[in-house]
Amino acid sequence: MDGKLETLRQSLAAKAPYRAGVVDVDPKNLILFYGKDRKAGRIDFNDVTSEELEHLASTCDPATFGVKNEDVFDESYRKAGKLDSDFFASRLDLDATKLLDMALDDLMEGDGDPRARVEAEIYKLNVYGEGSFFKPHVDTPRGENMFGSLVIVFKTPHEGGSLIVRDHGQEWTFDSAGAVATHEEPCVGYIAFYSDVEHEVTPVTKGYRVTLTYNLYSTEKPLSIDHPHLTSDAEKIKVNLQALLDDPSFLPEGGYLGFGLNRYYPVPRFDVNRDFNTIIHNLKGNDAALVAACKDLPIKAHFRAALRTDVQLGVYVVSPMFDLIDIPYHYYVEGPLTYYLREYFGGLVVNPRRRLKNSNKDRSNGQDLPDESSYPDDYDDEDPRPDIEVFWVNRLQEHSNQLQSPVLCYGNEPSWEYLYAYICLIASIGPYGARDAKWDGGKVQSQ
Ligand SMILES: O=C(O)CCC(=O)C(=O)O
Ligand SMILES: [Fe+2]
Known part of the structure; x- marks a missing residue:
């Protein structure tokens, strides 16, 4: 595997x-x-x-x-x-x-x-x-x-x-x-x-x-992703993904796969109800190849923004556009940011980092985004339980907790209208033998 x-x-x-x-x-x-x-x-x-x-x-x-x-x-x-x-x-x-x-x-x-x-x-x-x-x-x-x-x-x-x-x-x-x-x-x-x-x-x-x-x-004519003629890169990804799905030891019960995209995508800054799935028309390079491959496989995939709200606690995947930079200060002082993401922005807790009960010791060996999916009995009750467990096929980028990385602040033009969002693809797969399962992302609305 x-x-x-x-x-x-x-x-x-x-x-x-x-x-x-x-x-x-x-x-x-x-x-x-x-x-x-x-x-x-x-x-x-x-x-x-x-x-x-x-x-x-x-x-x-x-x-x-x-x-x-x-x-x-x-x-x-x-x-x-x-x-x-x-x-x-x-x-x-x-x-x-x-x-x-x-x-x-x-x-x-x-x-x-x-x-x-x-x-x-x-x-x-x-x-x-x-x-x-x-x-x-x-x-x-x-x-x-x-x-x-x-x-x-x-x-x-x-x-x-x-x-x-x-x-x-x-x-x-x-x-x-x-x-x-x-x-x-x-x-x-x-x-x-x-x-x-x-x-x-x-x-x-x-x-x-x-x-x-x-x-x-x-322009208006995006890549024909609905009936993709797979390029050689997309074909390679499809074959390799298929091999993983055909492996009985890979997520035998089914689950969620997470793919960090390679590129950033411009999203309107003030549109909080943004549906990230519109970026499908503007995908670049291997990100486009990945989506074309998924379309050709029994995989239901959706775009989400991934925000690491707290280095210790893991990743939130939010559905609409959400501008972390503009979060009012009182969100931080009145309650955990995770609460607001979850309650008001359709956020889902994904793979929080494990900590031992009564201890701040991190059990994930410094790995920011652990792949393992078991929650031990000595799980700290104060940490949020995951809404969904995601198996990250490739790791999210280092700066995925910021919609803008420091260097992105330096542009060639002042503009506050669009910003580059770091988006990931979350895909659901069924159990081995029946990978063609329905998307069941809890609070994640299927599009
Ligand atoms: O003039 C060049 O070579 C590049 C200029 C540039 O990077 C810009 O205008 O943003
Ligand atoms: Fe430039």
Whole structure:
């Protein structure tokens, strides 16, 4: 059973969250117009002088960024020039370059033409002179369907200004300056990444780095999850999950499986009755593959937010959108948060950590989210009994107790409308031999 579980876990692991490269561009498309008054400037990136780049840089405003809902100017965090989209027009034709087709093939899961499901909206022009940079941040979500960001780097003489992307403890560096410098033909560098991924721009050490940023939205046509044509990743997950379900020693009486999703999803901040199941249309990468696999198996799965309300006591899974950050202070002083989550927000206690009676000693060996499902007789009566026991197939992320991780507070735009929620998938399975059982999640409403 352990071997099968490990194989399944491996197939669920997050894939690289970005795609970068260089594409040939028709030289006619490398023209940029810009200006904030009646007299517009024009730059031809096929043959650009440093005086022209200096003029473009001097037309820019100092770039600000968002810390929570405040627009902040702080050159120790972000030093760059920017132009809002009203003040420039690029002749670059994204579709003609085919770069989105290449990038999205990897980033989107599901059948059909990924390009047809994505809209790219021009966002800003940035100019990084010598000593400019942007420290680690996560792009601010501007809608539930925003799933990615795209940065285009023009071929100008410059050094430094690499994009570093960090995800699930891994780090990747894209030296866009080097990549465009060594490409003979007229070209641009590009990097597309999921917008919930942490990234930074290292200091430019020479010349001017000019970029265009785009927001990537998924359009009306989501992946056809109801009749999924399983991609090879989804097929792998399905086969591995099936093997586990076919094992008589795995949850012989049936129960709940929990899957921590790999990515964060934007949810409207103020909609407390949010049904998380709408994220199904915007799933990214292996999260989409997992859901497609579940749809193809006798598994009833539902999205929930997981909040670790008290490090000692375990996890609450709440149904509607719930903004932990905005919980009034008196909730904490008048009673345990768990009570409110349970009474008012449809929260369920999941696998509280075990403590010995009359002792604060933690029996779970420091494991935050224990997999075992037995409750011993010496269970501390003051700890809440679980509403449901969940077998976590893969562990929830470290920061699952916060709907926003610290780095998520640094965005590229102040916004309080959407926030990235950490969502998990809770699935019910029947006993061995009859896995096709009905969802029976206690207070969890089936959708
Ligand atoms: O200009 C770049 O390379 C990236 C800029 C960025 O990360 C942003 O504007 O959010
Ligand atoms: Fe960014």
